[in-house]
Amino acid sequence: MTSTLWQPFTLGRIELPHRLALAPMTRNRADADGTPGQLVAEYYGQRASLGLLISEGTQPSDDGQGYLHTPGIYTPAHVEGWRGVADAIHDGGGSLFIQLMHVGRIAHPDNTPHHRQPVAPSAIAPEQDIFTAEGPKxxxxxxxxxxxxxxxxxxxxxHAAASAIAAGADGVEIHGANGYLLHQFLSPNANHRTDAYGGSIENRSRIVVEIARALAEEIGSDRVGIRLSPAMPLGGLDEGDTESVRAQYRHLVGELATLNLAYLHVHHVGDDELLRSFREAWPTALLVVRYGRTREQIGDDIEGGLADIAPLGRFALANPDVVARLREGAEFNELDPSTLYSGGAAGYTDYPVLTHA
Known part of the structure; x- marks a missing residue:
């Protein structure tokens, strides 16, 4: 592994021991009411050595929930549950940013507390199925x-950001990526509005910028990160050709850069020219995740000057001690995909750690 990967880094108000982090990944282990329990605290606590832990997507309201057993951060019970998670992470020397995820149209009434129709920028279905307790619908x-x-x-x-800080989190990440509500506003094929929130690049970006500004006012800009995924074709989204995507995101990142947020987290799908423009425009930390990285490639974007931090996804799921394994050159556990969303401890908190004689 590269030497830069092991250098400390200051991110907003927190000091990180290295340049690795835990990427946000849905695991569907919260209680039915969205409260993260002791098992969730154990899972995150096991991975505290990653330094910066970005939580799974966490809904800010009943409307924001898309999947079964995803956590919320808008009720007193949610706050208490997340306090246990934050304590477990802090006890292990890590820091917690809770990702705030409103799914928008990627939802089903069977999966939400109020059983209402999903909401979105426009009344356009994604034309795909979602898993419910009765199977795919x-x-x-x-x-x-x-x-x-x-x-x-x-x-x-x-309110969710304030609740996260009340629960002991170190900050929040706005989920503006991966086909969910804010990404839907950015995408022309999901946003047909003709008012101030649709049509032009500036209008499609408006809600994202307004949310980021509101959260910066509420909890401090250095406690707010944001995740974007330019051209990511999830959730039935199509953001147009390369030049359209570049124009949209250069504008958006330029607007967000004026807020001096803690970080920009890019779920990158291959346009390195666009990524370089983010690097030039963004005043603070840049986190970059790419699909399909090998173990040897984890630090490449940091070494190449395109990123400051490399969040880990699947490697960290199957290896709670992934930091130690990378430092020591030890083998990784294999991920069991069948347990990603299955509930319970299996494939969640039972992956083995290194033992030393």
């Missing part, structure tokens, strides 16, 4: 958010 056509409801969504994010 087609996602219904969502209801278009009114202007007043958009302001309510912004307020929900603000």
């Amino acid at each position: 087609q996602i219904p056509t969502p209801r278009e958010l009114s202007l007043e409801e958009i302001q309510a969504v912004i307020a929900e994010f603000r």
Whole structure:
């Protein structure tokens, strides 16, 4: 592994021991009401050596939930549950950023507390299935958010960020990626609005910038990160050709850069020219995740000057002591994909750690 990977780094208010982090990954282990319990605290606590732990997507409201057993951060019970997670991470020397994820149209009434129709920028279905307790079902056509409801969504994010800090988290990450609500606003094929939140690049970016500004005001800009995934074709989204994507995200990142957030987290799908433009425009830390990296490639973007931190996904799922394994050149455990979302401890907290005689 490269020497730069092991250098300390200051991210907002926290001091990190190295340049690795835990990427946000849905695991579906929260209680039915969205409260993360002791098993969740154990899972994150096991991985505290990663330094910066970005939680799985966590809904800011009933409307924000898409999948079964995903956590929330908007009720007193949620706050108490996350306090246990934060304590476990802090006890292990790590820091926690809770990812705030509103799924928008990627939802089904069977999976939400209020059993209502999903909401979205426009009444356009993603034309795909989602898993429910009764098996896969087609996602219904969502209801278009009114202007007043958009302001309510912004307020929900603000409340969720305040709740995260009350729970002991070190910060929050805004999920503007991977086909969910904010990404839907950015994508022309999911956003057909003709008001201030649709049409032009500036209008499609508006809700993302307004949420980031609201959270910076609420908890401090140095406690707020944001994740983007330019051209990521998840959730039925199509953001257009390369030049359209570049224009959209250069504008958005330029607007967000003025807020001096703690970091920009890019789920990267291959446009290195666009990534370099982010590096030039962004004033603070840049986190980059790429699909399919090998163990040997983990530090490449840091060495190449394109990133400051390399979050780990699947490697960290199967190896709670992945930091030690990388330092020592030890073999990795193999991931069991069948247990990713299965519930319980199997494939969650039972992966073995290194033992030394």
